[in-house]
Amino acid sequence: MKTLFRLLSALPLFLLHMLGGLLGWVAFLASPVYRRRFLANAAQAGLRLADVRRAIAGAGALIAETPRLWFGRPPRIEWDGAGLIEQARAAGRGVVFLTPHLGCFEATAQAYAAQHGRITVLYRPARKAWLREMVDTARGRPQLATAPTTLAGVKQMLKALKAGEAVGLLPDQVPPLGLGEWAPFFGRAAYTMTLPARLAQQTGARILLAWGERLPWGRGYRIHLRAAPPTLAADPAAAAAQVNALMETLIRECPSQYLWGYARYKAPAEAR
Incomplete structure (x- = not known):
């Protein structure tokens, strides 16, 4: 699999996105479960299929661009709002980056590391040993x-935040049982991690x-x-609701690049 990824990483990014777009539509049309969840999540946010149609191909592009990001040459990066990073660094504070499943979150962390300094990102290790080894190698x-x-x-x-470094999280990812609170996300209760508020409150980091x-x-x-x-609010449930509201704001900026097929409203695995 690593050999295949290395071969794919040599392809132009536009070609990977085209192949991924086709993959996204195949998954959408072939899987009734995935299709229903995709449409239901979008409807929960008040969006129609016309509003999120491009997100079907985008989900596939997210997968297809991975070999390039893990093994290929760095892609071209533009910045919108980079001054916010400089303000936080000038104050000598660590930074907690909150990124939903929107666009290419892998590129976000890589771009910061390449241009601004050290960043530690939270991730859920793959269950299969071969995939875990490849991911660990590629993200190193x-x-x-x-x-x-x-x-x-x-x-x-x-430790990274106390040293004035940056960390990154996907706060719309369902956390393990005991590490979250039920809070509204587009008007429906979703189990939401409380870690962002805890990190900021314990270190004085900028979000x-x-x-x-x-x-x-x-x-x-x-x-x-x-x-x-x-x-953020001192109460964990209130802070989780704040974080969800912030994520909703980002997603509404570009709903056509959100991962609507993600099972956001599921219960933690330990509770099922």
């Missing part, structure tokens, strides 16, 4: 560290919102940065 970039969704990973992120827009015709990515409130 200079200035880019990974932290597993465990207590050790949380400690690793706290920034980020997402990587997939540009047309393989022209690379535009990293959008947005400011978040200076502080």
Whole structure:
């Protein structure tokens, strides 16, 4: 599989996106379960198929662009709001980046590491050993560290923030049981991680919102940065609701690049 990924990484990005778009439509048409969840999640946000049609191909592009991001040469990057990073760094504070399943979140972390400094990203280790080994190898970039969704990973992120570094999370990812609160997401209760607020409150880090827009015709990515409130609520459930509202704002910027097929409203695995 690693050999295949290395071969695919040599293809132009626009071709990978085209192949991925086809893959996205095949999955949408072939899987009734996936299709129903995709449409139901979009409808929960008040969107019609016409509003999110391009997200069907985008889900496939997300998969197809991975070999390039893991093994190929870095893509072209544009920045929107990079001054927010400089403001946080000038204050000597760490930064907590919150990125939903919107656009290319892999490119967001890589771009920060390449141009701004060290970042530690939270990820859920793959269950299969061969895939876990490949992911760990591929993501081992200079200035880019990974932290597993465990207590050790949380400690690793706290240490990075206290050193004035950056960390990145996908706050619309369903956390393990006991590490989240039920909070509204587009008007429906979703189990939401409480880690972003805890990290900021314990370290004084600045919270920034980020997402990587997939540009047309393989022209690379535009990293959008947005400011978040200076502080989140002390109550975990209230803070989770705040984070979800912030993610909703980002997603509404470009719903055609959100991963609507993600099972956002499922219960944690340990509770099922």
